[in-house]
Amino acid sequence: MSRVGVFICHCGENIGRTVDCSRVAQALGELPGVVHSVDYKYMCSDPGQALIKQAIQEKGLDGVVVGACSPHMHEKTFRKAAAGAGLNPFLCEMANLREHCSWIHEDREKATRKAVDLGRFIVEKIKFNRPLSTIFIPVERRALVIGGGIAGIQAALDIADGGREVILIEKEPSIGGHMSQLSETFPTLDCSQCILTPRMVEVAQHPHIKLLAYSEVESVDGYIGNFQVKIRRKARYVDETKCNGCGECQKECPNKKIPGEFDQGLGMRTAIYVPFPQAVPNIPVIDRANCALFRGRAKGVKKVVCSKCAEVCGRKAIDFDQQDTFVTENVGAIVVATGYQLYSIGKEQDSDSLRGYGEYGYGAIPDVIDGLQFERLASASGPTGGKILRPSDGKEPKTVVFLQCIGSRDPAKGIEYCSKICCMYVAKHTMLFHHKVHDGKAVVFYMDIRAGGKGYDEFVRRAIEESHALYLRGRVSRMYRNGDTIRVHGIDTLSGEPVVIDADMVVLATAMRAQPGIAALAQKLSVSYDQHGFLNEAHPKLRPVETNTAGVFVAGACQAPRDIPDSVAMASATASKVLGLFSKELLEREPLIACVDRLTCAGCFHCERVCPYGAVERKSLMDGKGRLIKIVAEVNQGVCQGCGTCQATCPSKSVELEGFRDEQIYAAVNAL
């Protein structure tokens, strides 16, 4: 027979005004198994908690029901109080008499009767509660950071500075990300590389950071505190341990006409290359698709077609037979900082929902470029040495038209969100253009100017007032070649007049999108993502850098369009979360998780299929002689989050979710 204690709280007037608390206590006190039932003005106060503790000890209670506010408010308080009196905290539950009763009803009689019902549900349920103990999981205190852009760099440095080991992986040959491609940054116009490259070098030299460039995540197993990550180290065909980055191989490579990724196709590179001079690590990689030797091999040519790079390499670092290798790292936390890609206006789109921009010539006009290409033209390290020159003929453009919201905020083109950074970087572009081409004219077509941020609106005003950019509110309907220029048909909606401009160059502020392949990575990590591929945070306001998979965090533009300050702030936030997680050797988890009854489990594994976390594992049961009896499901305590979908799915009722077991729920329903 149970010995349940019931404690009804008046919450001052909050419950007591509408609910007759002493009548509720009296009614519940008459239920079988209830040996103690009282009401008190403030149960959460110290004297209120003392009442509970005293009753537990004096009456030998084996269950405590507190009828008060929402369990979201004070369940922890009362469980702690119960534990303080020596009762297992999971034998204490709350009935919600405030939010779900007194605050939403006025009729005292009806509210009192409802309060008795709600209390009775919990009294009957608690008779089936079992004592549970906190689960402790060991934590591997090393972190993995995926992505070596500014967000990944910041996260890695902050965690490493906190004294924990970090593995930073980057899929490109060098870290630096998109920020390394930028010329200057808003709203201060400081040079992007000048502030970024010291941090890149810091990463390479940090004793706690293991940098794996040109690597990708192959698979992820495990759970918070105990992830096993298999990493594919892509073959560079250059031995990293031998290469000293002298660059002789690149001088010798005969194929010098390959559009370079770093310069957004505006500059040329060789087949063996480092993406940019300040690359970290400064080790070249061979582009198989464009290397004469590999092309020859692909065609079946036995002879070595070209090996000039290997011949000139004094350290014999070139290895044409290198293969992809795999390493497995054990980490306790993962930070995802994979960044973004830009919307391409071309006809070919990687998603059915995206339309491209036929009216802008589908990107077929060479002097229609995107924002990142303009960054490269304006950058001192870019293909033109920092001179603004048209890609088609190398002439200096005098009239440049900038179009904002290309893709963004346009559901007809497949993207309804605002890409956030474009208003700012277009203002920056008009300034850079004005600084470099003094007699040039910049025209901006915009929908709205969204310049929320410290110093941001002032920056846009500077572009208009000091750099004399002409801002026209309206869209461009059509662009086509008109002799040497591009004819731009737009509208100025403030004057209501159509506008036709013959531009020398057009720069499109194309939308920010999630990286290609993000869905596959998200699936490996069991992290959810929205319809655009941006990773979902656990809570948009209160848990902005966590994901719903414990131990996996997000930073930067992989979560939503972000500028550099936002990305860095997020990255530091993830670092603080990771360091918090690593502050203890053992991780505490609530034991409200599923467990399987091996005796009745038939091994159908429906639970495995419905589990959102991959927490169900297959366990072989052996007899004493090592012969297989059967294979049953087993729940990994570290991975299970306690949703209970497995239990509702199990045909043989062999899974039970602690805290919400069938007999507990049925007891509550039976109390109706």
Place this chain on the structure above:
Amino acid sequence: MSAPVTVGNGAFEPSIVAFVCNWCTYTGADLAGTSRILMADNVRVIRLPCTGRIDTLFILKAFERGADGVIVSGCHPADCHYTAGNYHARRRFAIFRELMNFVGIDPRRVTFSWVSASEGGKWAEVVNSTTEQVRQLGPFATYPEA
């Protein structure tokens, strides 16, 4: 087991059980309370971690124990705290609706809805509209309903 309750003018007051998830609808119902949104007092909430945990037998059991109506509510699609529990629930209930016809429960006695943690007002609407609907349908007496 309680008989259908009649109070005051003798009008039928239905007894309704709500099975809700902890993260969205329970929190949304909390918000309705915090916002002091008055609503019908016929609904008794039973808290579960996720709609994915809701066995359809809970609903049948509620009817067996004298409920006249049932509400099942969780996070909106794509917003599940556990990523996908609500999708499993949705599939389960799509089939359960057919079963209700088979066992002889008027499907209008069961409301399925999505109420997020920020939708206190919507929770009150669900409570009120379900109560009104079930009130119209009258007491649930036996299987099958004639």
